Amino acid sequence: MDVFFVDSRARVVDPDKWYQPELSLVSKLKRLIEESSVLDNISPGDVVAVKTHFGERGTTKTLRSTFIRTVVEKLLEIGAKPFVTETTGLGLTRLRSSAIGRLQIAEENGYTHQTLKAPIIIADGSSALISWKFRLMENS
Numbered sequence: 194m195d196v197f198f199v200d201s202r203a204r205v206v207d208p209d210k211w212y213q214p215e216l217s218l219v220s221k222l223k224r225l226i227e228e229s230s231v232l233d234n235i236s237p238g239d240v241v242a243v244k245t246h247f248g249e250r251g252t253t254k255t256l257r258s259t260f261i262r263t264v265v266e267k268l269l270e271i272g273a274k275p276f277v278t279e280t281t282g283l284g285l286t287r288l289r290s291s292a293i294g295r296l297q298i299a300e301e302n303g304y305t306h307q308t309l310k311a312p313i314i315i316a317d318g319s320s321a322l323i324s325w326k327f328r329l330m331e332n333s
Contacts, residue, residue, distance in 0.1 A: 237272030247299040258308040
């Protein structure tokens with residue numbers, strides 16, 4: 194099994210050059226995707242889900258939208274049709290337990306169709322919480 198690794202440190206090659214975008218983590222992610230061949234089985238026209246976690250309200254320990262967008266852009270280069278997906282977390286009673294609430298949190302944390310360059314689809318549908326509550330009531 195091959196393991197691919199990207200060092201997050203920026204080793205400055207030319208200290209006189211103030212702008213070195215090739216040292217950014219986004220540039221390193223692009224190279225990682227290319228060198229790992231992780232997208233080689235994707236064909237033009239394939240619909241591809243990019244699963245992520247949008248976090249909770251006010252959290253900061255999620256992947257930044259720029260990294261998700263980088264994966265989406267690589268898929269678009271192939272000709273695939275990517276979408277970004279997340280789940281509501283069935284059984285939870287917080288805002289994120291409905292698709293509408295999940296999308297509100299996603300937007301608050303910087304994940305939108307515009308920032309990701311792909312539509313966002315909540316995997317368990319818009320009425321996930323409602324159907325879960327009805328199942329609870331039926332079983333009681």
